[in-house]
Amino acid sequence: MTLPETLIDKTFDPSELEARWYAHWEHSGAFRPERPDAKPYTIIIPPPNVTGSLHIGHALDNTLQDILIRYHRLQGRDARWVVGTDHAGIATQMVVERRLAEQGQPGRKTMGRARFLETVWEWKAESGDTITRQLRRLGASCDWANERFTMDDGFNTAVTKVFVQLYNEGLLYRDKRLVNWDPKLGTAISDLEVEYREIDGHMWHFRYPLEDGSGYFAVATTRPETILGDGAVAVNPDDPRYTHLIGQRCRLPLVDRLIPIIADAYVEADFGSGAVKITAAHDFNDFEVYKRHPDAGIPVINLMNPDATMSDACPPDYRGLTREEARRKVIADFDALGLLDKIEPHRHQVPYGDRSGVVIEPYLTDQWYVDAHTLAQPALEAVRSGQTKFVPATWEKTYFNWLDNIQPWCVSRQLWWGHQIPAWYTPDGACIVAESEAEAQAKAPGVALRRDEDVLDTWFSSALWPFATLGWPENTPELSRHYPGDVLVTGFDIIFFWVARMMMQGIHFTKQPPFHTVYCHGLVRDAKGQKMSKSKGNTVDPLTLIDKYGADALRFTLSAMESQGRDIKLDEKRIEGYRNFATKLWNAARFAQSNGIGGQGITPPAATHPVNRWIIGEVAATVAALDAAMAAYRFDGFADTLYQFVWSRFCDWYLELMKSEIALADEETGRRSVRFALGLYDQTLRMLHPIIPFVTEEIWQTISV
């Protein structure tokens, strides 16, 4: 048999055909939701941070979403994949500052706020372009016509409205209390941005002389530098060693201040010395003790400046020292006075900023808080009632546990990059919250107003992503049609940061949870199971893999390895194997073409031949298995079903049997068989398209001559 001249090559060039087909799809509007009579299907992308480029975890996240979107689009649904990027407050500000430093340019403070923000916007454009280019390379069929950014004008309107409404409802308020303060970044951060590290430290036992001179009081601490701010000493009310001292006072060495001895059940008698120094301005527990004893006259002394150097509230010879220097000096000074009792090794948890990597300081400041407890209740109920389901369901426990114990959410940040808080202050300190400066001014005519300089936590705005991207607060057609969305696909690591916040804000502002399903996938690790990180140098660039094996191969691999949210150990050999699968499929097309018949949308003739009857049953079973896999979010099952069908049944058996059939039968029977096979091939391509869209499109179009 001689092969026709149009015969396609044995292998194919993914890069060439991928670019060609993606442009074709995008320009022909294939990704637009434009089926008004069809049932909508909606996914909102977890907006990538504009901090650089996408990593392999994004490739996984977006591959899964694209499979769902393309699958449902092929099912006839009016599929919309809402796309965009996140301004990512702290993270982006840090990236830009680092770049300025690397380029030897003036720092943020020297530049001033306006100029610095211009620089960040320039960076945002660059990073945003990189990200959207990467998504296109992956084949993501996003609705680019409605691309959003968490700091675009519409978003700003939504954020402002949410802030003002929560404030008016009493669910958002300004308060002076202890926050997690990051001394390096000079901002408050939320509980979630603190990571505790196990540190081998020390427990220092110091002696505080009793006021009446009758002896000493042993106090144990892991943070000697905060002694300068002690306002009391607390003991357990039932501790027989100390009951007689309750109500007396002791003298705080170094600062020579008399402080009360109080009783509080928070103190464990059998830990440390059984007596706890109370430093209300520098310890969360101590601050609670202080509030429980309003009549004890406990002073609240802020010992530190925002950069964690010792403030003017300290004795003169401590001022300006770093907290580490102050610690050493306190210990030395106590020792010199003969008041250092003993030092014990002590392993304990120390809070670090997850971005800055420095020790977090509990710090007394004015910040804005959201009453998360109140917002959490409907968010809990939505999952308890099954309105929103987690897949795998085990994450529901995690979600419940966190929301059941949720603390007020500090949403203000002392940064420049972000949504500036819509609050204004009069010269005498009164606060006016309004949707605009004009509105605020109208509430205080003739008074000079100063706007709050702080910005909001980046998650405050990303919590609005499911509905603000569709036009909220306007009641747009997009909003009523595509909200709530169907499924959220994201990593389990941001259930607290993002998923829970979207549930809270979404339900509060729209009365509906933002999606019926939350699919949580795992982390992509390297082949050895190590977490990927830039510092370890084991990261994999998705574009490198796409260049090497093609986007289809990478997509198929990620889907095949995605099993019920477990972490993925990504081995390049696996990608190679699925690249071979694409080639196998490609060569099946070659075989079809070499038999001289092509055509799209061929309906197989009635199956009379036993082999045809067999394969058509296999096709039906495969379609059913694929539907079941998608309904259960079993991406591994989806990929494996296709792999087995195409390779083991369609190629190894069916096409092989057809060869002899074609050779032996008369011309008419042979043609009928080939037509039948091609009809099946057509169906096979449809089944495969959601997971490997590029090669299936190329084959589809090529054999349709």
Added chain:
RNA sequence: GGGCGCGUAGCUCAGCGGUAGAGCACUGCCUUCACACGGCAGGGGUCACAGGUUCAAACCCUGUCGCGCCCACCA
């Protein structure tokens, strides 16, 4: 201190009540007219361990060991 997940072929993992599966790797043969990124044939597992439930357990229950993760205010 709580909670969760995992331990199945050399490797990576499915299976979660009815006589052990996939991919890769491995062995042998085949450069056969779709594909050597291929074809055919094949080897390989006391399903971590110990009890229990059951006619029947990798799969359910209890406990043990080993890994990993999350949450938590013992100074």
